[in-house]
Amino acid sequence: MISLQRRLGLGIGAGLALVLLAVWVAVGWSTLHMSEEYVASRLEHDAENLLAGLRVKPKPSINAESVGTVYRRPHSGHYYTVTVGDTTLHSRSLWDDTLQVADRDGSYTVRLAGPQGQPLLVYVRRYERDGQRVLIAVAEDLGPMETTIDEFQNALGFIFVAALVLVLVGTRLGIRRGLAPLDGLRHEVERVERGETAQLPADAPTEVAPLVDALNRLLRLTAQRLARSRSALGDLAHALKTPLALIVHTAEDRDSAMDEVTRARLLKEAERIRELVNRELARARVAGAASPGQHFRPEEDVPALANVVRRLYAERGLSITWSVPARSFAVDREDMLEMLGNLLDNAAKWARSRVHVTVDDAPGLHLVVEDDGPGCPPEKLDAITRRGVRLDEETPGTGLGLSIVRTIVSDYGGSLELGRSDTLGGLRVAARFPTHA
Amino acid sequence: MRVLVVEDESGLRANLKQALKAAGYVVDVADNGVDGEALGHVEPYDAIVLDLGLPRRSGLDVLRSWRAQGNPVPVIILTARDAWNEKVAGFQAGCDDYLAKPFHMEELLARLSALLRRASGRPGQEVAVGDIALDEERQTVTTADGTTHALTGTEFRLLRYFMLNAGKLLSKSRLTDHVYEYDDDRDSNVIEVYVNRLRQKLGREWIETRRGQGYIFRKPGP
Numbered sequence: 001m002i003s004l005q006r007r008l009g010l011g012i013g014a015g016l017a018l019v020l021l022a023v024w025v026a027v028g029w030s031t032l033h034m035s036e037e038y039v040a041s042r043l044e045h046d047a048e049n050l051l052a053g054l055r056v057k058p059k060p061s062i063n064a065e066s067v068g069t070v071y072r073r074p075h076s077g078h079y080y081t082v083t084v085g086d087t088t089l090h091s092r093s094l095w096d097d098t099l100q101v102a103d104r105d106g107s108y109t110v111r112l113a114g115p116q117g118q119p120l121l122v123y124v125r126r127y128e129r130d131g132q133r134v135l136i137a138v139a140e141d142l143g144p145m146e147t148t149i150d151e152f153q154n155a156l157g158f159i160f161v162a163a164l165v166l167v168l169v170g171t172r173l174g175i176r177r178g179l180a181p182l183d184g185l186r187h188e189v190e191r192v193e194r195g196e197t198a199q200l201p202a203d204a205p206t207e208v209a210p211l212v213d214a215l216n217r218l219l220r221l222t223a224q225r226l227a228r229s230r231s232a233l234g235d236l237a238h239a240l241k242t243p244l245a246l247i248v249h250t251a252e253d254r255d256s257a258m259d260e261v262t263r264a265r266l267l268k269e270a271e272r273i274r275e276l277v278n279r280e281l282a283r284a285r286v287a288g289a290a291s292p293g294q295h296f297r298p299e300e301d302v303p304a305l306a307n308v309v310r311r312l313y314a315e316r317g318l319s320i321t322w323s324v325p326a327r328s329f330a331v332d333r334e335d336m337l338e339m340l341g342n343l344l345d346n347a348a349k350w351a352r353s354r355v356h357v358t359v360d361d362a363p364g365l366h367l368v369v370e371d372d373g374p375g376c377p378p379e380k381l382d383a384i385t386r387r388g389v390r391l392d393e394e395t396p397g398t399g400l401g402l403s404i405v406r407t408i409v410s411d412y413g414g415s416l417e418l419g420r421s422d423t424l425g426g427l428r429v430a431a432r433f434p435t436h437a
Numbered sequence: 438m439r440v441l442v443v444e445d446e447s448g449l450r451a452n453l454k455q456a457l458k459a460a461g462y463v464v465d466v467a468d469n470g471v472d473g474e475a476l477g478h479v480e481p482y483d484a485i486v487l488d489l490g491l492p493r494r495s496g497l498d499v500l501r502s503w504r505a506q507g508n509p510v511p512v513i514i515l516t517a518r519d520a521w522n523e524k525v526a527g528f529q530a531g532c533d534d535y536l537a538k539p540f541h542m543e544e545l546l547a548r549l550s551a552l553l554r555r556a557s558g559r560p561g562q563e564v565a566v567g568d569i570a571l572d573e574e575r576q577t578v579t580t581a582d583g584t585t586h587a588l589t590g591t592e593f594r595l596l597r598y599f600m601l602n603a604g605k606l607l608s609k610s611r612l613t614d615h616v617y618e619y620d621d622d623r624d625s626n627v628i629e630v631y632v633n634r635l636r637q638k639l640g641r642e643w644i645e646t647r648r649g650q651g652y653i654f655r656k657p658g659p
Binding site: 340 | 448449452456517518520521522524525528529533534535538539540541551555
């Protein structure tokens with residue numbers, strides 16, 4: 001997984017750190033350089049004053065007034081050495097030391113270690129005075145200045161690091177804030193998935209709005225397609241079943257001139273067509289877990305279904321009872337009605353007088369239909385529940401008609417369990433759905 | 438017993454009409470929702486067979502409209518739309534039974550007959566009052582002494598209506614409505630003729646005449 005936050009953070013952080021480092025180095029270097037230039041120009045000035053105060057004859061001497069008092073205070077950090085011929089004059093500040101400098105034409109600056117190891121900047125210049133060669137070396141201790149520069153550098157470095165950290169934290173927060181609408185969008189998409197809403201809210205930020213629009217279009221399209229294919233299949237069913245009813249009635253009509261073999265064959269084939277149409281239709285009708293649709297509300301839907309089954313089997317005087325939770329489940333209502341309807345129909349066929357429906361929600365969605373009929377012998381239960389056995393391949397009337405139930409359960413990634421009812425003694429069919437409703 | 442069939446497919450409509458007639462029902466037909474709805478509002482049917490996918494007005498809307506008007510006529514929905522949510526919607530709209538196409542005519546007849554028995558308040562497998570039992574399939578009647586009498590079509594229709602409305606005062610015009618088809622020659626005097634024929638077969642005391650009002654069919658008092 002690529003983290004936008006890490007990627008942006010790394011990019012910005014590394015770039016900024018490089019720039020700040022370059023600035024820091026440049027500032028340090030140029031500060032030092034400028035300070036040296038400044039010191040050098042002052043030293044040059046002092047050298048000229050020394051020259052002005054220099055008397056070569058009869059004996060080389062320097063008028064003490066020509067230079068500042070700092071040169072007379074021992075180890076003050078300001079020193080000079082004047083060499084005239086064989087005579088060398090020192091500033092008093094130097095005490096016993098000398099400034100060992102090379103005698104070259106013109107002027108130059110050099111760094112030397114001072115009497116106490118201080119870093120000295122030395123300005124050296126050769127003059128001609130009264131036919132004598134004069135070499136003047138003036139030095140100043142750079143230590144205090146370097147200390148100041150170092151302190152400045154340190155302070156600057158600290159400020160830069162603080163700025164870098166601030167920028168990184170700011171970027172991180174900015175990214176998180178910027179991506180927050182996406183997080184919200186994810187929650188909305190999850191709500192759509194659970195079927196709580198059909199569309200995403202339109203009040204997304206400008207950058208995310210096109211994505212939201214595109215998702216909404218996709219959702220609408222999917223819903224439309226599902227509705228269209230469902231209604232198209234319904235229409236097909238209607239179109240096929242009515243002529244099929246006519247074929248059956250014609251074949252059943254005892255007055256029509258038709259021998260019994262033909263009649264039986266016609267009826268058999270018509271029955272096959274009917275089964276095929278019903279099976280495929282029922283299968284195609286299943287919306288599956290991913291489709292948004294109306295929620296399944298056991299509190300309303302189970303009594304409605306029980307009423308239908310009771311009326312369809314009105315002659316039987318069945319007692320259908322239920323225990324259901326007062327909440328809704330994010331599974332397609334039509335799918336659940338289809339499944340429960342088939343289970344109830346099956347139970348009603350076999351029950352002596354009682355059918356019980358249980359819906360509970362711990363965990364997921366759990367549906368149980370029990371009856372007090374003859375149940376199913378264990379060896380047959382084994383055959384039915386064995387993997388790979390297709391219930392719909394069984395002959396009609398002898399099978400349990402659980403094909404569509406199985407289709408729906410497997411579409412939702414659920415499981416189906418058949419057994420004997422402890423309370424009613426007949427068949428017990430339990431369907432479990434791993435719903436996150 | 439007078440039954441309305443609302444079905445848009447002409448072949449099936451003809452089959453239904455023929456089969457229902459043969460089973461001793463007086464049958465009216467409509468081929469669209471609007472006509473069906475109007476007939477159901479106006480005519481005193483004993484039961485209605487209703488398709489759902491109808492032109493002009495859907496079967497469910499027609500049914501809701503009847504129920505909204507307080508019309509309690511028993512209705513069997515006969516439709517290709519047999520998903521359970523559609524069945525739930527059908528019963529919620531007020532139907533009494535639901536049969537999916539394609540269907541066997543015997544099943545429709547059995548369900549219709551059961552529905553009429555339930556509507557008359559006498560559940561059970563057959564139509565019987567006192568010692569008299571009606572065989573709907575053979576269209577015969579068996580009396581207390583065990584003799585079975587064959588019935589003509591009109592006799593059967595009249596007797597079944599009497600038996601399913603036993604104890605009620607039935608006017609001649611009401612009997613005519615439920616025994617004759619809409620476009621038949623409806624001479625109410627003919628009812629007297631058939632009442633007399635039934636009295637010959639069952640015994641006079643079963644059908645009491647209330648002069649100027651009509652007839653009451655009931656088990657003779659001791």
